[in-house]
Amino acid sequence: MSRMSMYEKLFVYFILTALGLLLAAPFMYVISMALSSDATTSKLTFTFIPQEFHFENFVRVFTTRLNFGQFLWNSIILVFFSMIGQVFVSSLVAYAFARLRAPGKEIIFVILLSTMMIPSEVTLIPQFILFRKLDWINTLLPMIVPNFFGGAYNIFLLRQFITRVPVELDEAAQIDGLGFFGIYVRIILPLIRPALVAVAIFTFIWNWGAFFGPLIYINDIDKMPLALGVQILSATNSAGQIPPWNLVMVGALVLTVPMVVVYFFGQRFMDQLSLTSGSLGIK
Numbered sequence: 001m002s003r004m005s006m007y008e009k010l011f012v013y014f015i016l017t018a019l020g021l022l023l024a025a026p027f028m029y030v031i032s033m034a035l036s037s038d039a040t041t042s043k044l045t046f047t048f049i050p051q052e053f054h055f056e057n058f059v060r061v062f063t064t065r066l067n068f069g070q071f072l073w074n075s076i077i078l079v080f081f082s083m084i085g086q087v088f089v090s091s092l093v094a095y096a097f098a099r100l101r102a103p104g105k106e107i108i109f110v111i112l113l114s115t116m117m118i119p120s121e122v123t124l125i126p127q128f129i130l131f132r133k134l135d136w137i138n139t140l141l142p143m144i145v146p147n148f149f150g151g152a153y154n155i156f157l158l159r160q161f162i163t164r165v166p167v168e169l170d171e172a173a174q175i176d177g178l179g180f181f182g183i184y185v186r187i188i189l190p191l192i193r194p195a196l197v198a199v200a201i202f203t204f205i206w207n208w209g210a211f212f213g214p215l216i217y218i219n220d221i222d223k224m225p226l227a228l229g230v231q232i233l234s235a236t237n238s239a240g241q242i243p244p245w246n247l248v249m250v251g252a253l254v255l256t257v258p259m260v261v262v263y264f265f266g267q268r269f270m271d272q273l274s275l276t277s278g279s280l281g282i283k
Contacts, residue, residue, distance in 0.1 A: 027256075034058075034249035041246045054246070061250045064233065068251065070222050071229030078140050078225050079207045085148035086203040087196055093150050094158035095184045099170065109159075116152045124216070131217065140225075142217045143210060147203065154199045161192045197269035205259050226255050 025048075032050040033041075034057060040046060062068045096102075097109050131142045165188060173183045189196065211227040218224050221232060230251040234243045 030249050030252055030256075033245055034253055036246045038244070038246065041244060042242055044242070044245075046245075057246050057250050061233075061247045061254075064244075064247065066229065066233055067222060068229060068233070071224060071226045072254065074140065074223060074229075075208055075226040078143055078210065079204055081144045082147040082207045083200050083203045085144070086151060086154060087200050089148055090150040090154035090199060091158050091189065091192070091196060092184065094155045094162055095188055097155070098159045098162035099167075099183075099188075100180065112152050113156060128216065137217055138219045138223060139217075140223065143207065143213045147207075154202070158192060158195055158199065161195045162188055165191050194269045197266055201262060201266045201269075204262055208259055209255065226251070230255055 029046070029048055032048060033046050035050050035053050035055065036046055036057075037052050037054050040052060097105065127142070128137075131137055134141075136142050136145075169187050169191075170183050173187050178186065209227050210225060211231070214225050214228045218228070221229075224232065230248060233251050234245075234248045
């Protein structure tokens with residue numbers, strides 16, 4: 001039985017390793033292209049395993065005709081304020097749905113959840129007209145401000161955690177003189193920290209790779225975030241001209257690596273999220 005168990009483990013490890021290598025293959029090819037020379041790029045003779053190591057490409061991408069550093073800065077601004085708005089407002093609204101008593105609260109919560117079933121294409125034109133009347137077109141505001149109204153899924157997730165926090169903690173805090181907002185800050189937020197980190201990670205990944213929203217609302221190149229900037233970098237001025245694929249892949253790495261790093265360091269909190277869900281009885 002022990003020999004069969006060992007063989008089964010080896011088989012599982014082999015399958016997982018093969019799948020891991022298969023999924024990592026495109027990323028390896030991107031790295032190889034990013035380290036290639038201009039001559040290799042013009043001939044399109046890229047190799048799967050890196051044969052050239054032109055690390056200066058990671059510096060050259062910031063000295064092209066496009067202000068790639070501005071793309072990066074725009075994405076940082078977009079992500080920073082989006083995370084603040086989404087985490088703060090979603091947790092505050094979730095706390096209100098979980099703890100406060102108000103007539104029609106359950107009906108409002110059902111209406112909130114029903115908004116997740118509305119396709120974004122349905123509200124695209126009304127939103128564009130609204131933002132145009134507010135004179136927000138060609139700014140980052142159409143992507144930042146909606147985060148300060150929370151997200152239906154994030155509110156639902158945080159509400160589920162808050163409802164599992166014992167009400168006795170709130171009552172004890174009220175005896176000590178804390179109000180609703182004090183309980184929210186000093187009691188609720190520390191206890192749902194893994195869920196808050198999960199919401200922050202989701203918001204970061206969604207906004208760091210944002211493409212469709214900036215494509216619709218932003219016209220000036222200097223105001224575009226990184227995802228749209230990489231697409232602009234791959235564009236050429238004339239037919240038949242080969243884009244600088246080595247620099248484009250550098251931009252793709254700059255776009256991809258932060259999301260991987262954030263998820264890697266946030267994995268600890270994601271594990272705590274699942275453990276906390278089990279300890280609080282969340283299903």
